Amino acid sequence: MEKLAELKALVETAEKEGAAFYEKNNKAAGTRLRNALQEIKVIATDLRKDVTEKKNAAK
Known part of the structure; x- marks a missing residue:
């Protein structure tokens, strides 16, 4: 669940940076947006791998 919380925080950050980039043409926000999307x-x-491992371990 920790990774889900981290993912949610990153999505919120990406949303904020995306707004700054697209609405205000802030080029630095575009770089931060790309970094957040990569993260x-x-x-x-990683989360997909964890889910797959847990699912397969239950077999």
């Missing part, structure tokens, strides 16, 4: 991808991949 989201990494955490989501």
